Amino acid sequence: MPGTSTHRVRTVLGRSAGWLVVGLSTLYAVSAVGMAVTELLALLGAGPDAKPRVVPPLFVLHALTGAVALVTGAVQLQLGRPSSSGHARAHRTLGRCYLAAAWTTSVAGAATAVVFDVGVAGQAGFAVWSASWFPTTTIALRHIRARRVRAHRDWMIRSFALAFVFVFVTFDPVRQALESAGLPRTVVYPVALAGCAIVDLAAVEVWLRRDRPGAPPSRGRPYATPRMAARPCEPDGRCGSGRSAPAPT
Template identity: 30%
Template sequence: MKMVHVSRSRLGLLVWASTATISTVVALVSYRYLVGQGPVPPNIAANRHFDPWIAVHAAGAATALLLGPWQFRPRLRVRWPFLHKCIGRIYALGCASGGLAALVLATGLSSGPVAGAGFAALGLAWLITTGLAVREVLAGRIAPHRRWMIRSFALTLSAVTLRIYLPLSDVFNVEFLTAYRTIAWACWLPNLLLAELFLWRRPTSVLFAHPVTTSKE
């Protein structure tokens, strides 16, 4: 039998391209809250803090989701370090505004405190991982900066996993509230675990090539 050999770099590119594509689609669809067009799910419209917080949240969080994948392209970081820094600042601001608005929204959920606690914990974890990544880069510690950013983006991707699990729960006829409360936790805890598994015992030197070399790595 003929074995199909896919090199690690090709596989990496494939994973990146699929992640970037789905992230872009989810982000662009989410911007509808900024223009007040398109469908609003009834449980979201029933959030006590819908107006104006959903628009603030969608603006920041969707921007982080849209830009995040580009920060993981080694060539972009090496050739255009200035662009990497600009996008990084916008990503961090998106996480900060999107995360703070998410904390407000989490206190107004129509689906109750279990889902509220799930989203609040996610929001806190998102703010903390992104904040630590920013702190590390400002201190010139590039290796821990990368590691915290991988965790931060794994959490950003909860917007994608949530939108995969919700229709799946419908396919499997899981009652909406039960599914929503479970997914408020399940959309991010496995992402974080996967990020930890990825980082586990991986020396940072093999993670990415980076334009900045530092003795603190």
């Protein structure tokens, strides 16, 4: 049937795109950890001089926690909604790691933005990114505590999209073309950051609306694992045998 075939194609394409995001995030994370380790060894006098950084300790913290946020966020979103008790435990563990890493990276990013040598426009762009990532992640946490799973998922995707902006910037051909043209960093970074953020976040919003046509983004379904209920939760908050869904721990 055409509808079934279309759904299967979308499912395959979605999972393939998800694993591509996991791969790119892991690649970027490995690179970030490598730079952080090199910088740390240089600071400790145990290695060769590293690339000059404006605030080396903050750069190390930003790179390490950013790597954790990228990998845990990508894997958690790719694994999807928990389908077993073991899956649920892994989902919560990955989520907690992502929350801590995202909050830390956003705060460290805000601190380094004011001294980053990319001009006023570039500094403003990084500051806006930090000011957006922290509350977006917090909103996702508040939704899951209120058992609004759908809204939690949507805001986690938005949060990860903000994290993925820097992967996007790294592999952005426009940024590379601007650098090859010899333009200064004060031009390259603001243009690349703004362009990648707009494309990235716009694509996420379009995907969320196509994935859930007609439903408002602020609503969600209560949380329940297979151990809690024999069937999915109903929109009124009742699960399985009629018990309300408990808040996740």
